[in-house]
Amino acid sequence: RTMVALGTDSGVHTTALLTDMNVPLGLAIGNANEVRESVEVLAGGGPADVRELTLALAREMLALSGHPDADVEKALDNGRAMDSWKAMIRAQDGDPDAALPTARETHTVTAPADGFVTRMDALPFGIGAWRLGAGRARAEDAVVFAAGIDLHVKPGDAVRAGDPVFTLSADDAARFDRALDAVDGAWEIGAEHIERAPLVRERITA
Template identity: 60%
Template sequence: MPEITSIIRSKRDGFELTGSEIDWVIEAFTHGIVADEQMSALAMAIYFRGMSRTETARWTTAMIDSGRRLDFTGLGLRTVDKHSTGGVGDKITLPLAPLVAACGVAVPQLSGRGLGHTGGTLDKLESIPGWRAELSTAEMAEILTDPAVGAVVCAAGTDLAPADRKLYALRDVTGTVESIPLIASSIMSKKIAEGTGALVLDVKVGSGAFMKEIGEARELARTMVELGSDAGLSTTALLTRMDTPLGRTAGNALEVGEAVEVLAGGGPDDVVELTLALAREMLAAAGVHDVDPADRLRDGAAMDRWRSMIVAQGGDPDAPLPTAHHTETVRAESDGVLVGLDAMAVGLTAWRLGAGRAQQGSAVQAGAGVELHVTPGDSVRAGQPIATLHTDTPQMFPAALADLRGGVRIGVEPPERRPLVIERITE
């Protein structure tokens, strides 16, 4: 049996861990044989020394094997999933899942809740009256095989990669979250375990993203694509820009309303653009090349799937969405052109207003958030509304206003328009 202190020393000194050492560490940690402080020391050694492709792949497999794997191959469906590394106003999953289902490919998507300035897909959907995130595997299969639905967005069960859940809690409090091998294996262990046939990754880069620089975002994307390939899962990644919020809303019910606008054939141009770009990637990954997802937005098929998907999970697609009790308008302080609207500033503003949480398990306000009235490049006049803040806790307005004003820049020349999709990465 390996000895944990020798494994920690080995990685600390820059040696590659063997497959048997990795398997033992993950299993022993999952069952409490390796103590939290020992795993924290190993995580810090990995943070500084990194892991090879072979090590990262074995680490990911060991985390998958710590729990159960879902398997939808017996359903006779082509399946594909999408994962985003998180951003501000990133409501893309909401229109994307029913859109891809409307094109004939089933979407089994396990999603999470938000923490800090980035929103969680489940938090957004839970603002719809009656909608529930917790589903059994049998319920997922029933929804995926329903010809009127074909898409499900729900919470991952506690028995899916439990080692990852336990390790992430340690990384969060020991300063080791930023390790790319540990980030990649955390994401991919859950995605591989969920049993989808193909995967498309949306790796955000910019001020409002986890990865601020293009180089580190590219490295993360490549590592995850390699992990998918090594596991036999067809995986591609898009690097997408997250310097400015996606769309014109950041907040749970506000983002649901905007997603419904997209499904109805409208919505902000950037949300539509990214939804279609990811839909085309997902369809190609599933082997579908003869359907244009833009047609399914235009003819109402995607909206029909959305409504059926919400009903299938107990929600009422016709019920009014929650609204906050208090609002505050932010106005331009001078004439000019909006040259900057920092995604992180908007995300922190929405968080302060109650749209996000500081700790796992805390409640969020369904109606809280930020509604934007202008986007970079728009001309503004002094006193013109730039944004509306929504909250049930008006005592948070002063701090939220300070956050938002710090991210608004008004100048003379319009900013350079840069593409939303930066790069496509494959194995």
């Protein structure tokens, strides 16, 4: 509400979407893997929740700029959004087709039993990705762009014993133990199916 008020007071049409941050958005937590996931959305695919939020934010921005009837879903599906992104990269002398880095080491955690994913807390998974090298503890620390966590399931999904739940990626396998400590107890497999909470909880206006 403060950010909306600041924007409005500065003469900028501003709204905010309050979204569910209890569960990781999408399936990728990191740097290169999140870029890869974003490109998948621009190509018309990607995780349903990332696509949903992308469309919601695009509609808000276009409505605020005087284009409330723009068909943002069509722009994703027909490739125009991808074309615009590639043009933006090339305009900055970048290569939109450049290969993204991949980690040297991976470790996959599997479901201990049949059931449903009932909980997956965002903050511990973010800390886990940071411990893998995806973030900095100090300004001078290097970021490992290939490090991170890829989720294979989300709350509400059914799993069988032995199914992959998430995969850790790092350039140094010695980082896995501390990342696993971070997510220990942050996810659960239960017997009962749960419904996913709405992604957008509230739209805040001036």
